[in-house]
Amino acid sequence: MLNNIKPKEATAIINSLLGGVVPKLGVQHITVGRSPEIEAFVTSLDEVKNGHSMVKFWIGDFGSGKSFMLHLLNTVALKQKFVVANADFTPDNRLYANDGKAVALYSAIMDNIAIQTKPEGGALATLLEKWIEQVLTRTAEAQGIALTDIRDEKYLPKVQAAIMSTIQELTDVGGFDFGTVVMKYYEGYITDNDLLRRHALKWLKGEYRTKTEARQDLGVREVITDVNYYDMLKNFGRLFVSMGYSGFMINLDEAINLYKISTAPMREKNYEKILTIYNDCFQGKVSHLFINFAGTREVLENERRGLFSYQALKSRLAINKFETSEIRDFAQPVVRLMPLTHDEVFVLLQKLKEIFDFNYQTTIDVSDADIHAFMEELFNKPGANEFLTPREVIRDFLNILSLLRQNPGLNKQQLFSEVQIRDERPNESAVDAIEVL
Template identity: 80%
Template sequence: MIDNIKPKEATSIINSLLGGVVPKIGVQHITVGRSEEIAAFVTALEDVKNGHSMAKFWIGDFGSGKSFMLHLLNTVALKQKFVVTNADFTPDNRLYSNDGKGVMLYSAIMDNISIQTKPEGGALPTLLEKWIEQIITKTAEENKVSLTSIRDEQYLDLIQKSIMKTISKITEVGGFDFGTVIMKYYEGYIKDDEQLRRNALKWLKGEYRTKTEAKQELGVREIINDLNYYDMLKNFCKLFVSMGYSGFMINLDEAINLYKISTSVMREKNYEKILTIYNDCFQGKVANLFFNFAGTREFLENERRGLFSYHALKSRLETNKFETLEIRDFAQPVIRLMPLDHNEIFVLLNKLKAIFDFNYKTNIDISDYDIQQFMEEIFNKPGASEFLTPREVIRDFLNILNIIRQNPSVDKNILFGEIEISDERPDELSLIDSIEEL
């Protein structure tokens, strides 16, 4: 049995893994073989808590556990009182753009903000209201007004001045409009004007597309766009830290989508943005900010399309030349995720069997010996050494458990024998690789 697992976590784990994706919650219950990486990450979190910033690159093959690792980092950071968020790079979400794709990434980042009490995302309104409550309390104390009275509309101007004064202290670029929008959010909060609050959130999440619309609805001159969204992220980081949080951690997955940008100029602009973030973090230009990027070896090492095609990044991200498979350096910016060995996969499948039984309130007739038989079958299949990933092993195992759960009389050994291995790599990546070889 898995200790301290909640029914909601168990359901999330089983449903997500069956769907081939990483569960948003509960990943700590299925973690195996990553203790050194996590220990190094906890050390890095301490540095960020103390005012430093950090950028890490988690590199591994498809299905090697990069996305899982980012979700695990979320769980660890939330317990350390970080505000965390995650977003995927897609053809429409990029770091640099001149057609709205940069601010689309920003909007995804803001949508997925999480805190320990809201680990599944959507925590931005909660954080804003918590910060406003802190401002209200401080203003009431300074002006010797009761906490009940200070919420009356007659004190609205006083609170708004306090908001703007506090914002101006912690922001640099775009602080006036940022503060004005938060004042509008407070006005909606006090007057119970849900539309005004929604408009303020819309601006803060980068969802206004024209300055005219924002001016009409909120009275601000600017909107968050492709050029200034990174400054807004830094403003939010300072806001969260001023509230008492340890820092702001931003996880960006599926970096292979930057590698797949067709024009070299646009790819380089995106890599230049990564360089800016890297330099800001390691040169002390920002505080309490932690970026994690997850991508494949192609994304990192390919000298035509990957990060190594951009010389300034290659010189910063090359592996410690003294590192070997046995002697690892987890303090460097790039952390390569090695495949789980067979013992670790056995432990993982045992955990999944226990969670499956807990979730469905059953006791599937699969022993340790059966798990070993399943592993022998799948790892000895043609193509296993080249294409098999932990994701596929997990999905096949859970699919077999589902069949047995619903058809108790089925012969599990026949099911084991029907396993097939397929290449899970995206077709378009194989095509890019073929073109590069020509």
């Protein structure tokens, strides 16, 4: 059943799932039951490649696989030559703020930029250098300078002029400072000035907090802030497309942390930012941009503090009233993630058993019949229908495999019977109780 899995991927899968988180690598090897969603997503990617932009909301119960789905989308998009970035909303990261929390989200996005050759993130410097090489080649051809000579410091002004000219063509807002910083990066690149390159990357990642510090280090007058970070994301999107990439995809998980914002005005400002992004994408104001949000049904549908509390979003995100669990509409902005069937869970556990054995170079004595017995024990326990999630099933199964690997004589059936159902959902009623109106 294993298909060309690499040892590094197997280790990432097992270690991450044992820790209760989604692996950054290898999610395609443990994907079951999401083929229709992926097919629709590939169609959307094709539209974005052709110049459109897209926003999708991946909605499901706690532990239903939303984060897994975003990582799977990453894998697919990277193969389609997209630049991809991931970030989680947290109490300190959000879309709108006036105290640095929005630019903190921007910094997290820039830190996690990935391309196919660097799928784990940290690819911003690689992309900058690739783009600079392209500018060098075009400048050498235009100026009649040999490629072997263009890096000479005497040609620095010509290359810097070409960088600035290209940046000005690509950017709408903040282009001058953006171009100046990229020129500084190039200067550090050809003079082996690592400090200058680090300062340029620091600015581009939104890590300067004062204009004074940025002016001292780079000679620019502005920094990336809560106000202008979205414009910078759009600038980077155009830059990536100019390099030959298909587009820029940004995945934003844990939208529950927007729902949890205690003050209604601040929460509405964040929803207003979502509306701005939504309108920009679907009205054609930006191109080649794909933004995915992931959250629970409560985050979407709660009319007091969820997305539906903001009327303009509610009207745009209303579910197709003709959709059922059997008849799906994947073209709409909201994609509901249905629970895995028992057959799909069985196939998933089979795959995990093979990956576990491959990772540890062993063969655990757990047969398909044992997997069935484990599932029967688990799904028949009180509370299973209400509280059991794929995350719990996976972690319990891998914990048992881990015990059996280290203690081969243990009784499997006894281990199966000792599995307990836990309610791991966040207490959203408590969130409602602390709301400050």
